[in-house]
Amino acid sequence: MSVITVEAEAGTEGKDDVLVKVGPGDEGTGPRVDVQCKPLSRSSIERIVNDIVSSEGVTGGSITVVDKGALDFVLRARLRTALRRGGC
Amino acid sequence: MMFRSRLYVPGNQPRMLINAGVYGADMVVLDLEDSVPVAEKDSARDLVAESIWSLDFGRSGLYVRINSDPDDFVLDLGVLNEKCNGVLLPKAESLEIVELLSGLLAKTEEAQEIEPGRFIIVPIIESAVGLENALAIASHERVAAMTLGVEDLTADLGMHRKDEDALLYAKSRIVVASRAGNAAPLDSVYGNFRDEEGLLAACLHSRDLGFEGRGAIHPNQLDTIHKAFAPSMKELDWASRVVEAARAAEAEGIGAVTVDGAMVDPPVVKRAERIIDAAKAPGAVLDLDPVPEEEVAE
Known part of the structure; x- marks a missing residue:
């Protein structure tokens, strides 16, 4: 189990990329996730975020995803980087 | 294993990674070194690792240009999996550093149950010391090809010109050492990706010297490189x-x-x-x- 302890980010708002911001928050209920994207992408992005959060054992904090058309592998990479930078 | 063309792709640029495999380069080189700012090295490793798992690189051999410092390249090797063919080692200066890297690659192969010796090493000679030790470096069993990095090499040699005449000794030395060490000699990149005529002339000159291929910084250089290195x-x-x-x-x-x-x-x-x-x-x-x-x- 791990929590996000510091504010951090990974990625960019450039085309085909995604910006992931993380920060500290309440522990125990899982991180609060905010996704900013085109409507059709939302469920896919939320599924990937949940998968990564679960596999990394993240139990608290906040995650903001600003998608600019990134493929799944880009989102997974940016999430892993942001969480590690955030202290997970 | 073909080495005619190697396309360098910055490891921190999703757009470029996505398309890297569609151009038909013999080698796609996912770069963790000079094209990635120091503060983004960790992010680029994640992105390159995920791209290797997820993307289809077509018929291209898949390589990673790691960082030259062992403290960094230990981390870089974490991106490798069985889809990869090897690594490019920049600023290679000695047999010892190649042996160190080879040992780490062997451990990676063992840990992932990959056939021993799958990951080849392509040293990049970028200094006077590296040039002097080129034969020993090329002779290592994992070294299947060797190339040179013109920018760093000319700076280290104190050269004021970077044209083909000025580089003749260094390039010929790479060819001789590579052939003597049973490795394929590969020429450096051609920097001006809009100068097709200049690229073709440079590639034909490379071929005359004995090189088997050339690096590309842009996909539009690949056809010219393949044309130059194809037999008539x-x-x-x-x-x-x-x-x-x-x-x-x-x-x-x-x-x-x-x-x-x-x-x-x-x-x-x-x-x-x-x-x-x-x-x-x-x-x-x-x-x-x-x-x-x-x-x-x-």
Whole structure:
């Protein structure tokens, strides 16, 4: 189990990329996730975020995803980087 | 394993990674070194690792240019999996650093149950010390090809010019050391990706010196590189006759044989076999003749 302890980010708002911001928050209920994207992408992005959060054992904090058309592998990479930078 | 072209792709640029495999480069080189800012190295490792798992790189061999400092390249090797063919080691200066890297690659192969020796090393010579030690470096069993980095090398040598004449000694040294060490000599990149004519001339010069390929910083350089390093039909015809004559001579126990009036000895046969191998390469452009016929060596 791990929590996000510091504010951090990974990625960019450039085309085909995604910006992931993380920060500290309440522990125990899982991180609060905010996704900013085109409507059709939302469920896919939320599924990937949940998968990564679960596999990394993240139990608290906040995650903001600003998608600019990134493929799944880009989102997974940016999430892993942001969480590690955030202290997970 | 073909080395005619190697396309460098910045490891921190999703857009470029996505398309890297569609251009038909012999080698796609996912870069964790100079094209990635220091503060983004960790992010680039994640992105490159995920891209290797997720993307189809077509017929291209897949390579990673790692960082030169062992503290960094230990981390870089974490991106490798069985889809990868090897790594490019920048600023290679000694056999010791190649041996260190080889040991780490062996551990990676063992941990992932990958066939031992799968990951090859392509050292990039970028200093006077590296150039002096080029033969020892090229002789390592994992080194299948070797190249040079012109920017760093010319700076280290104190050179004021970077044109082909000024670089003749360094490039020839790479070719000689590579051949002596049983590695393929590969030329550096051609920096101006809008100058197709200049690239073709540079590639033909590379070929004349003995190089087997050239680096590309832009996909639009690949066709020209493949064209330059493809054998002409006349070369292929000559090579086929040489190999056929050599085989016939061997079968009949004849020591000496000639083709087109010239003696065919083992080095000539070896050169002919290289030409045939190049002709078999995917994407080889055999209907074009990049070399004027009168310049074809016989």
